[in-house]
Amino acid sequence: MPQVIEHFIHGERVSGDDQPTQDVFTPATGEVSAQVPLADAAAVDAVVDSAQRGFEAWSAVNPQRRARVLLEWVRLINEHADELARGIAREHGKTIPDAHGDIQRGVEVVEFAAGAPHLLKGEFTSNAARGVDVHSAREPLGVVAGITPFNFPAMIPLWKAGIALAAGNAVVLKPSERCPSVPLRLAELGLEAGLPAGALNVVHGGKEAVDALIDDQRVQAVGFVGSTPIAQAIYSRATSQGKRAQCFGGAKNHLVIMPDADIDQAADALVGAAFGSAGERCMAVSVAVPVGEQTADRLVAALRERMGSLRLGASDDGSADFGPVVTRAAKERIEELIGAGEAEGAELLVDGRGARVAGHEDGFYVGATLFDRVTPQMRVYREEVFGPVLCVVRAADYEEALRLPSEHEFGNGVSIFTSDGGAARDFATRVNVGMVGVNVPIPVPIAYYSFGGWKASGFGDLNQYGTDGLKFYTKTKTVTTRWPSGVREGASFVMPRGS
Numbered sequence: 001m002p003q004v005i006e007h008f009i010h011g012e013r014v015s016g017d018d019q020p021t022q023d024v025f026t027p028a029t030g031e032v033s034a035q036v037p038l039a040d041a042a043a044v045d046a047v048v049d050s051a052q053r054g055f056e057a058w059s060a061v062n063p064q065r066r067a068r069v070l071l072e073w074v075r076l077i078n079e080h081a082d083e084l085a086r087g088i089a090r091e092h093g094k095t096i097p098d099a100h101g102d103i104q105r106g107v108e109v110v111e112f113a114a115g116a117p118h119l120l121k122g123e124f125t126s127n128a129a130r131g132v133d134v135h136s137a138r139e140p141l142g143v144v145a146g147i148t149p150f151n152f153p154a155m156i157p158l159w160k161a162g163i164a165l166a167a168g169n170a171v172v173l174k175p176s177e178r179c180p181s182v183p184l185r186l187a188e189l190g191l192e193a194g195l196p197a198g199a200l201n202v203v204h205g206g207k208e209a210v211d212a213l214i215d216d217q218r219v220q221a222v223g224f225v226g227s228t229p230i231a232q233a234i235y236s237r238a239t240s241q242g243k244r245a246q247c248f249g250g251a252k253n254h255l256v257i258m259p260d261a262d263i264d265q266a267a268d269a270l271v272g273a274a275f276g277s278a279g280e281r282c283m284a285v286s287v288a289v290p291v292g293e294q295t296a297d298r299l300v301a302a303l304r305e306r307m308g309s310l311r312l313g314a315s316d317d318g319s320a321d322f323g324p325v326v327t328r329a330a331k332e333r334i335e336e337l338i339g340a341g342e343a344e345g346a347e348l349l350v351d352g353r354g355a356r357v358a359g360h361e362d363g364f365y366v367g368a369t370l371f372d373r374v375t376p377q378m379r380v381y382r383e384e385v386f387g388p389v390l391c392v393v394r395a396a397d398y399e400e401a402l403r404l405p406s407e408h409e410f411g412n413g414v415s416i417f418t419s420d421g422g423a424a425r426d427f428a429t430r431v432n433v434g435m436v437g438v439n440v441p442i443p444v445p446i447a448y449y450s451f452g453g454w455k456a457s458g459f460g461d462l463n464q465y466g467t468d469g470l471k472f473y474t475k476t477k478t479v480t481t482r483w484p485s486g487v488r489e490g491a492s493f494v495m496p497r498g499s
């Protein structure tokens with residue numbers, strides 16, 4: 001019998017015996033490794049109840065002590081990094097070194113969050129009017145929900161929880177039901193680090209659990225990361241109830257290659273960014289835009305050469321460049337989209353369909369796939385494939401290359417490879433996309449900036465982590481004070497003015 005994964009409620013593992021379950025797979029072998037319970041509204045009610053009590057305890061801890069707990073959490077996560085990376089690789093399918101990156105980019109945000117006491121300081125004005133002082137404070141919201149996707153089982157839960165906890169909130173995390181084990185372990189390590197019971201709960205489930213969380217009057221804010229249709233639906237549901245929401249969605253990231261770019265460097269960057277993690281990154285590059293036919297021919301030749309030696313393998317195969325995709329359904333959807341690209345007239349130069357890994361014939365593998373002469377009308381260009389599929393769209397000139405990502409429905413990340421500083425600056429200034437790289441393939445901002453795509457890639461006005469994250473997870477209180485000894489004028493019936 002496969003193991004049934006538990007929820008983590010009020011500092012304890014709690015079984016969801018009475019709830020329906022769903023299979024959790026090991027994508028490398030195709031086997032079922034565990035079952036995950038799908039919480040119903042009653043289970044969510046109990047979790048929020050715990051979080052409400054956790055909030056009372058945690059928000060009473062001073063910011064510096066909270067920061068110390070976060071630093072201890074970082075230490076414990078690092079100490080358990082090998083175990084966590086194996087857990088990520090098992091349920092997600094990414095390679096072990098890539099899983100370590102997943103953990104590291106999350107830890108960096110918790111490290112940033114440990115500096116929150118400084119960022120939570122308010123403002124103060126002495127003598128704003130005669131005898132009157134004004135100060136503001138940033139206060140936690142209360143219980144907040146984090147709903148996270150399968151593709152970064154450590155990083156995105158840490159982005160959400162790290163910042164929200166630093167600000168004094170209690171967090172209910174609803175991780176992806178496809179990769180539930182590692183978020184559970186992270187919460188357990190948080191408790192060990194010193195979080196009070198209930199400050200960080202993990203509840204598993206799907207739509208029913210998410211809807212119950214959003215609709216619970218005690219949940220003050222909703223942070224979501226996942227696909228665009230769900231991001232948009234959750235944003236509408238939360239904001240229609242007057243709640244704060246930041247919901248990040250899908251992507252179609254372009255990389256523009258100018259004629260003066262170093263083609264070897266660009267091709268190396270592209271194979272890593274397109275096929276790493278089997279293309280299951282929201283910042284994966286899925287569209288290459290070489291400018292000019294000559295650039296395109298050179299780039300395509302360089303890509304084909306590199307793709308010939310790419311190694312697809314099981315997640316624990318130390319020599320694999322990338323592993324399987326997350327589920328059989330994902331594999332079938334990706335292969336269907338490859339077929340659609342071919343049917344619509346794109347040139348399929350390398351076909352990853354039907355890829356097999358010896359000894360793991362039932363694993364969910366898709367090989368690296370390369371299309372040339374893709375056009376903006378094709379489905380394979382318009383839709384997020386979320387698999388190891390790279391489309392080359394040839395642009396006649398720079399302006400066309402700039403228009404493609406700018407006019408695409410998604411606006412998460414984009415890059416330009418060039419040795420011309422003027423072109424790079426013009427591109428970074430004019431492109432209608434939230435995160436831009438110059439000679440950098442995956443421009444995920446470091447922890448003290450913030451992460452957020454534009455257009456259909458993000459709903460809400462504040463980005464994740466960085467100072468934006470702290471703004472999202474706090475509300476401003478402004479206090480105007482005058483001491484009785486300063487009150488001398490009697491009643492006034494006009495609006496007070498600053499001077």
Ligand code: NAD
Pocket residue numbers: 147148149150151152174175176177205206207210211225226227228230231248249250251281282384386412453457
């Ligand atoms: P998903 O939308 O299927 O699931 C995300 C979360 O929503 C999960 O916790 C899931 O349980 C929940 N969910 C699923 N269906 C729901 C429904 N009908 N109602 C309420 N909740 C529901 O996304 P995924 O497949 O896990 O993740 C991949 C997607 O996430 C890709 O589109 C990728 O681009 C995107 N992503 C975006 C970012 C970003 O920051 N923009 C980062 C990582 C991943």
